[in-house]
Amino acid sequence: MKFKNSSLFTSRLSKLDHRINKACLQNKRERSSVKILAVTKKKSVDDIRLAISHGLKNFGENYLNEAIEKKSMLEAESNKNFIEWHYIGSIQKNKTKKIAENFNWIHSVDRFEVAQRLSDQRPLNMEPLKIFLQINIDEETTKSGVMPQKAKELAILIAKLPNLNLHGLMAIPTASGLLEDQKRSFLKLRELKNKINKLNEIKTKLKSLSMGMSSDLEAAIDACDSNTETWLRIGTALFGKRN
Ligand SMILES: *Cc1c(COP(=O)(O)O)cnc(C)c1O
Numbered sequence: 001m002k003f004k005n006s007s008l009f010t011s012r013l014s015k016l017d018h019r020i021n022k023a024c025l026q027n028k029r030e031r032s033s034v035k036i037l038a039v040t041k042k043k044s045v046d047d048i049r050l051a052i053s054h055g056l057k058n059f060g061e062n063y064l065n066e067a068i069e070k071k072s073m074l075e076a077e078s079n080k081n082f083i084e085w086h087y088i089g090s091i092q093k094n095k096t097k098k099i100a101e102n103f104n105w106i107h108s109v110d111r112f113e114v115a116q117r118l119s120d121q122r123p124l125n126m127e128p129l130k131i132f133l134q135i136n137i138d139e140e141t142t143k144s145g146v147m148p149q150k151a152k153e154l155a156i157l158i159a160k161l162p163n164l165n166l167h168g169l170m171a172i173p174t175a176s177g178l179l180e181d182q183k184r185s186f187l188k189l190r191e192l193k194n195k196i197n198k199l200n201e202i203k204t205k206l207k208s209l210s211m212g213m214s215s216d217l218e219a220a221i222d223a224c225d226s227n228t229e230t231w232l233r234i235g236t237a238l239f240g241k242r243n
Contacts, residue, residue, distance in 0.1 A: 003050045009238070013054055016237050023221040030226040037086055037210075039235035042242045045070050051238065057082055060107070060233055062089030068102055088170075088210075088233060090144055097121045100129060107132040107170040107210045107233070110146045112157050119161035128163050132170035132210045132231075135192060137185050140174060148192055156201040168208030168229070169193050173216070182216040186223035193228070214238075 003009070016036070024031045038051050041062040048059060048070060061067035067085070074080040086105040096117040099106065109115050109131050122129050133155060136145030146154050151169070159166050169192060173185030189209055197205045208229040212220025214237035224230045235242065 003046065003053070005047075006050060006053075008240075009050050009054065012238055012240075013056075016234065019217060019237075020221065020232070023218045027222045028226075029221055029224070033224075033226040033229055034221055035229055035231045037088075037231050037233045038238055039088065039213075039233050040070070040239065041066070041089075041235065043235075043239050045073050047239055048074065052080070052083070058084045058086060058105075060086040060088045062087075064089070064095050064098055068098065071102060093117065101126075103129070105130045105132070105167075107231075108134045108144070109158070110134045110136075110144055110154075112154060115158045115161055115164060119163040122163035124163075128165040130167045131158065131164045132168050132208070133158065133166070134170045134172075135189060137171035137189050137192075138174040143172065145171065148188070151192055152196055152199060155196045155206075156199065159202055159204070166202075166204070166206065168206045168210060168231075169196075170210035170231075172213075173211075175215075177215075179219050179222075182219035183223050186211050186216075186220050190224055190228070 020034055037058045037060045038056045039060040040048050071085060084104045086107060087099050087103045088107045091108055091114050096114060100118045100121040101123055106129060118129055134145040135151055136143050136147055139147060169189055171189045176182055189211055193206050193209060196202055208231060209224060210231040212232040214234055217232045220230055220232060
Protein backbone atom coordinates (compact mmCIF):
# COMPACT_ATOMS: atom_id res chain seq x y z
CA MET A 1 0.00 0.00 0.00
CA LYS A 2 1.19 3.54 -0.80
CA PHE A 3 0.91 6.32 1.79
CA LYS A 4 0.99 10.05 1.15
CA ASN A 5 2.99 10.93 4.25
CA SER A 6 5.17 7.90 4.48
CA SER A 7 8.57 9.60 4.49
CA LEU A 8 7.42 12.23 6.99
CA PHE A 9 6.22 9.49 9.33
CA THR A 10 9.43 7.52 8.85
CA SER A 11 11.48 10.52 9.90
CA ARG A 12 9.25 11.31 12.91
CA LEU A 13 9.47 7.72 14.08
CA SER A 14 13.23 7.64 13.73
CA LYS A 15 13.53 10.92 15.69
CA LEU A 16 11.33 9.46 18.39
CA ASP A 17 13.38 6.25 18.50
CA HIS A 18 16.51 8.32 18.76
CA ARG A 19 15.13 10.30 21.74
CA ILE A 20 14.05 7.10 23.48
CA ASN A 21 17.35 5.30 22.85
CA LYS A 22 19.33 8.29 24.07
CA ALA A 23 17.30 8.58 27.28
CA CYS A 24 17.65 4.83 27.86
CA LEU A 25 21.43 5.01 27.46
CA GLN A 26 21.74 8.02 29.77
CA ASN A 27 19.64 6.39 32.46
CA LYS A 28 20.80 2.79 32.03
CA ARG A 29 17.36 1.62 31.05
CA GLU A 30 16.79 -1.41 28.94
CA ARG A 31 15.14 -0.30 25.73
CA SER A 32 12.74 -3.25 25.95
CA SER A 33 11.27 -1.85 29.20
CA VAL A 34 10.00 1.23 27.33
CA LYS A 35 6.85 0.81 25.22
CA ILE A 36 5.33 3.12 22.64
CA LEU A 37 1.59 3.68 22.66
CA ALA A 38 0.71 5.56 19.46
CA VAL A 39 -2.04 8.06 20.35
CA THR A 40 -4.29 8.50 17.31
CA LYS A 41 -7.19 10.61 18.60
CA LYS A 42 -8.43 12.88 15.79
CA LYS A 43 -6.10 11.14 13.35
CA SER A 44 -7.30 9.12 10.37
CA VAL A 45 -7.44 5.40 9.75
CA ASP A 46 -4.74 5.95 7.13
CA ASP A 47 -2.49 7.38 9.84
CA ILE A 48 -3.01 4.16 11.80
CA ARG A 49 -2.31 2.02 8.71
CA LEU A 50 0.88 3.99 8.13
CA ALA A 51 2.00 3.42 11.72
CA ILE A 52 1.17 -0.30 11.41
CA SER A 53 3.30 -0.51 8.24
CA HIS A 54 6.18 0.81 10.38
CA GLY A 55 5.75 -1.94 12.95
CA LEU A 56 3.64 -0.19 15.61
CA LYS A 57 0.85 -2.24 17.12
CA ASN A 58 -0.44 -0.44 20.22
CA PHE A 59 -2.92 2.37 19.59
CA GLY A 60 -4.51 4.76 22.06
CA GLU A 61 -7.84 6.52 21.54
CA ASN A 62 -9.73 9.07 23.67
CA TYR A 63 -13.17 9.19 22.05
CA LEU A 64 -15.24 6.04 22.06
CA ASN A 65 -17.30 6.46 18.89
CA GLU A 66 -14.33 7.59 16.87
CA ALA A 67 -12.32 4.65 18.17
CA ILE A 68 -14.96 2.04 17.39
CA GLU A 69 -15.42 3.38 13.88
CA LYS A 70 -11.69 3.17 13.12
CA LYS A 71 -11.38 -0.20 14.77
CA SER A 72 -14.18 -1.74 12.72
CA MET A 73 -12.68 -0.38 9.49
CA LEU A 74 -9.33 -1.96 10.32
CA GLU A 75 -10.86 -5.24 11.41
CA ALA A 76 -12.55 -5.55 8.03
CA GLU A 77 -9.06 -5.73 6.53
CA SER A 78 -7.04 -8.90 6.85
CA ASN A 79 -4.23 -9.35 9.36
CA LYS A 80 -5.19 -6.45 11.61
CA ASN A 81 -6.17 -8.51 14.62
CA PHE A 82 -2.79 -8.18 16.26
CA ILE A 83 -3.58 -4.55 17.15
CA GLU A 84 -3.86 -3.83 20.87
CA TRP A 85 -6.40 -1.07 21.53
CA HIS A 86 -5.90 1.20 24.53
CA TYR A 87 -8.62 3.50 25.86
CA ILE A 88 -7.07 6.62 27.37
CA GLY A 89 -10.01 9.06 27.51
CA SER A 90 -12.36 9.93 30.32
CA ILE A 91 -14.97 7.28 31.06
CA GLN A 92 -18.64 8.05 31.45
CA LYS A 93 -20.65 5.43 33.27
CA ASN A 94 -22.98 4.73 30.36
CA LYS A 95 -20.02 3.97 28.04
CA THR A 96 -18.43 1.19 30.07
CA LYS A 97 -20.08 -1.68 28.18
CA LYS A 98 -18.75 -0.64 24.79
CA ILE A 99 -15.34 0.08 26.30
CA ALA A 100 -15.25 -3.36 27.94
CA GLU A 101 -16.16 -4.99 24.63
CA ASN A 102 -13.73 -3.15 22.39
CA PHE A 103 -10.44 -2.55 24.15
CA ASN A 104 -7.50 -4.59 25.47
CA TRP A 105 -6.21 -1.90 27.85
CA ILE A 106 -7.73 1.02 29.76
CA HIS A 107 -5.48 3.73 31.17
CA SER A 108 -8.10 6.00 32.69
CA VAL A 109 -9.90 4.11 35.47
CA ASP A 110 -10.25 6.39 38.50
CA ARG A 111 -13.26 5.18 40.49
CA PHE A 112 -14.59 1.89 41.75
CA GLU A 113 -18.03 2.17 40.20
CA VAL A 114 -16.51 2.34 36.71
CA ALA A 115 -14.09 -0.52 37.42
CA GLN A 116 -16.89 -2.73 38.67
CA ARG A 117 -19.00 -2.08 35.60
CA LEU A 118 -16.04 -2.80 33.32
CA SER A 119 -15.44 -6.10 35.08
CA ASP A 120 -19.13 -7.08 34.98
CA GLN A 121 -19.43 -6.13 31.31
CA ARG A 122 -16.22 -7.70 30.04
CA PRO A 123 -17.25 -10.53 27.68
CA LEU A 124 -16.25 -13.87 29.21
CA ASN A 125 -14.66 -15.14 26.01
CA MET A 126 -12.12 -12.30 26.15
CA GLU A 127 -9.01 -12.18 28.34
CA PRO A 128 -9.22 -9.94 31.45
CA LEU A 129 -9.12 -6.24 30.67
CA LYS A 130 -5.73 -4.70 31.46
CA ILE A 131 -6.16 -1.66 33.65
CA PHE A 132 -4.17 1.36 34.73
CA LEU A 133 -5.42 3.42 37.64
CA GLN A 134 -5.31 7.07 36.68
CA ILE A 135 -3.75 9.13 39.48
CA ASN A 136 -4.16 12.89 39.84
CA ILE A 137 -0.49 12.99 40.71
CA ASP A 138 -0.14 16.77 41.13
CA GLU A 139 -3.49 17.07 42.92
CA GLU A 140 -4.99 19.53 40.47
CA THR A 141 -8.66 20.43 40.95
CA THR A 142 -9.29 20.53 37.19
CA LYS A 143 -7.91 17.08 36.42
CA SER A 144 -9.43 13.64 36.58
CA GLY A 145 -7.74 10.81 38.37
CA VAL A 146 -7.93 9.54 41.92
CA MET A 147 -6.01 11.59 44.50
CA PRO A 148 -2.76 9.89 45.60
CA GLN A 149 -3.99 9.49 49.23
CA LYS A 150 -7.00 7.51 47.98
CA ALA A 151 -5.11 5.31 45.52
CA LYS A 152 -4.19 2.39 47.81
CA GLU A 153 -7.75 1.84 48.94
CA LEU A 154 -9.01 1.91 45.35
CA ALA A 155 -6.25 -0.41 44.13
CA ILE A 156 -7.17 -2.99 46.77
CA LEU A 157 -10.82 -2.96 45.72
CA ILE A 158 -10.07 -3.11 42.01
CA ALA A 159 -7.51 -5.91 42.38
CA LYS A 160 -10.36 -8.15 43.60
CA LEU A 161 -12.49 -7.75 40.47
CA PRO A 162 -12.50 -10.97 38.44
CA ASN A 163 -12.36 -9.74 34.86
CA LEU A 164 -9.80 -6.98 35.29
CA ASN A 165 -6.06 -7.25 35.52
CA LEU A 166 -4.56 -4.31 37.40
CA HIS A 167 -1.35 -3.59 35.52
CA GLY A 168 -0.18 -0.25 36.84
CA LEU A 169 -0.68 3.46 37.36
CA MET A 170 -1.13 6.27 34.88
CA ALA A 171 -0.72 10.03 35.27
CA ILE A 172 -0.84 13.24 33.29
CA PRO A 173 1.28 15.69 35.35
CA THR A 174 1.05 19.47 35.36
CA ALA A 175 2.59 20.68 32.11
CA SER A 176 6.07 22.10 32.59
CA GLY A 177 8.96 22.73 30.24
CA LEU A 178 11.48 21.85 32.94
CA LEU A 179 12.90 18.35 33.08
CA GLU A 180 13.23 18.53 36.88
CA ASP A 181 9.54 19.39 37.38
CA GLN A 182 8.45 16.68 34.96
CA LYS A 183 10.64 14.16 36.70
CA ARG A 184 9.36 15.07 40.17
CA SER A 185 5.79 14.17 39.19
CA PHE A 186 6.84 10.89 37.58
CA LEU A 187 8.92 9.94 40.62
CA LYS A 188 5.84 10.47 42.79
CA LEU A 189 3.95 8.03 40.58
CA ARG A 190 6.73 5.47 40.82
CA GLU A 191 6.82 5.80 44.64
CA LEU A 192 3.08 5.31 44.82
CA LYS A 193 3.33 2.14 42.74
CA ASN A 194 6.02 0.80 45.07
CA LYS A 195 3.82 1.54 48.10
CA ILE A 196 0.86 -0.24 46.55
CA ASN A 197 3.05 -3.24 45.73
CA LYS A 198 3.98 -3.56 49.40
CA LEU A 199 0.36 -4.10 50.43
CA ASN A 200 -0.53 -7.67 51.37
CA GLU A 201 -3.87 -7.34 49.62
CA ILE A 202 -2.14 -6.79 46.27
CA LYS A 203 -1.27 -10.32 45.21
CA THR A 204 -0.29 -9.59 41.63
CA LYS A 205 2.22 -6.76 41.72
CA LEU A 206 1.86 -3.74 39.46
CA LYS A 207 4.28 -4.02 36.55
CA SER A 208 3.76 -0.87 34.54
CA LEU A 209 3.54 2.91 34.59
CA SER A 210 1.71 4.79 31.85
CA MET A 211 3.56 8.08 31.79
CA GLY A 212 5.41 10.37 29.42
CA MET A 213 4.06 12.05 26.29
CA SER A 214 5.69 13.80 23.31
CA SER A 215 7.11 16.66 25.40
CA ASP A 216 8.23 14.85 28.55
CA LEU A 217 9.19 11.31 27.57
CA GLU A 218 12.83 11.79 28.61
CA ALA A 219 11.72 12.59 32.17
CA ALA A 220 9.48 9.52 32.23
CA ILE A 221 12.33 7.25 31.15
CA ASP A 222 14.65 8.91 33.66
CA ALA A 223 12.19 8.54 36.55
CA CYS A 224 11.81 4.79 36.25
CA ASP A 225 13.96 1.66 36.12
CA SER A 226 14.12 -1.40 33.87
CA ASN A 227 12.10 -3.56 36.28
CA THR A 228 9.00 -1.56 35.44
CA GLU A 229 7.49 -1.14 32.00
CA THR A 230 7.05 2.49 31.00
CA TRP A 231 4.26 3.11 28.51
CA LEU A 232 4.95 6.36 26.65
CA ARG A 233 1.74 7.76 25.18
CA ILE A 234 2.89 9.52 22.02
CA GLY A 235 0.65 11.57 19.71
CA THR A 236 2.22 14.76 18.34
CA ALA A 237 5.76 13.43 17.96
CA LEU A 238 4.48 10.69 15.63
CA PHE A 239 1.51 12.26 13.83
CA GLY A 240 2.07 16.02 14.06
CA LYS A 241 -0.23 18.59 15.67
CA ARG A 242 -3.91 17.77 16.09
CA ASN A 243 -6.66 20.12 14.83
C1 LIG B 1 -3.57 13.21 23.58
C2 LIG B 1 -3.01 12.44 24.68
C3 LIG B 1 -1.66 12.02 24.66
C4 LIG B 1 -0.69 12.36 23.55
O1 LIG B 1 -0.15 13.62 23.76
P1 LIG B 1 1.00 14.22 22.82
O2 LIG B 1 1.49 15.39 23.59
O3 LIG B 1 0.36 14.59 21.53
O4 LIG B 1 2.06 13.18 22.66
C5 LIG B 1 -1.22 11.24 25.72
N1 LIG B 1 -2.03 10.89 26.75
C6 LIG B 1 -3.30 11.29 26.80
C7 LIG B 1 -4.14 10.88 27.96
C8 LIG B 1 -3.83 12.08 25.77
O5 LIG B 1 -5.12 12.47 25.86
